[in-house]
Amino acid sequence: MRITVVGGTGLVGARLVRQLEAAGHQVAVAARSTGVDIVTGAGLDRALDGAEAVIDVSSPGYADATEMLRFFERAGATLLAAEQAVGIAHHVTFSAIGAERIGDGYYRAKHAQERLIAGSGIPFTIVRSTPLFEYIHDAIDAGRSEAEVRVPPIRVQPIATEDAARVLMQVALREPVNAVLEVAGPNSYALPGLAEQILTAGEDYRPVLTDAGARFFGARLGEEKLVSDAAVGPGDASLETWLRSALAPA
Template sequence: MKIVVVGGTGLIGSRLVRELALEGHDVVVAARSTGVDIVAGAGLAQALDGAEVVVDLSNPGYADPGEMLRFFEASGANLLAAEHRAGVTHHVTFSAIGSDRITNGYFLAKNAQEDLVVASNIPFTIIRSAPLFEYIYDIVGAQSDRPAVRLPPVRLRPIAADDAARALARVALGAPENAVVEIAGPDTYALSSLAGQILTANDDLRPVIVDDAAPFFGGPVSEPLAGGMYPQIGATDFEDWLHQSLTPA
């Protein structure tokens, strides 16, 4: 099966490409570094030629909410139109738990992307993921020059990137759900608690301050990001992941 992974060089994309290749599939990595620009549309026709499945893991970053929205609207329209022309039979979008409820930042942009997918008439599955352990680690690390780490009062059920990639592989190789599938980790935490564990593990004595105004993925968030009643659950818990991430290879 030919599967195109858009954003296949990123954190999850590279893991997904490896999973699918090990199972013997013809995997095409679509990224700027491989000559594919989904915003401009360059290279899409060649990458999608003969493809049955497309997994969209594209991401512009989290710094500018307006840019995120423009990116997902433009790239989604280009990619889905190209998939129509290529005869793609399953489109998989990696989205975020909360995109149906939170109306700012990354979540608003992902909601716009989801709407394009649903309206495209291409059989689809939308995977809404809880935040990744790796992203939370990066959020704490990005505040390394500050006297305290400020985070919003969010409870979440984070998941490891490896577990998210395995879930994506299962979905990509299965029949389209034409629905939303949620994935999350095994445990629910306060974001401030995770930050405290990360700081302690790195011998960082700075305090964690819960601040309602602190942004999370481009905007204020106070609602839980844990999924609904029956998300698919990854196997890796945060404590094990943190220990492994700090252990020299």
């Protein structure tokens, strides 16, 4: 099967491309480094040529809520129009649990992207995921000061990047469901406690303070629960597995 991975050089995309190729599929990587711009459409015709499915794991980063929203609206419209033109049979998008209800930051931007997909007329599957372990680490890092680390009192169920990529591959190889699926890691944590574990593992002993006003991916979440019953199996990557990998010497 020929599949185009949009954002195929990023954190999730690179792992997804490796998994697809290892399974014997033809993969076209659509990214700026491969000459593809999904905002302007440059290079999209080539990237989509002959593809049966598209998996979109693109992201502009998480620093600015307005820029995130603008990116997903513009890139989504451009990508979906190009897919319609060539008759893509299945569009898969990596989204976020909470996108439909939070209405702020990254989650607002992802919900805007989801609405574009649902209204495009292209057969689709949206995979909403709990945060990746790496993204949890980044969110914790964003709350650091010299004296402390501030995080919101949310509950999270982080998933390993390899597991998320594997689910996206499995979904793309199936028939589109024209609906939302969820995926989550095997264990849930209160974010302040999880932050302490991650920081301690990295020998950072600053106190972790619970702050309902602290942002998470650009959003104020209060006591939001980013969890799901749709967890990967208990044999899949846990916090301990991720920490061993993340802290391993380069």
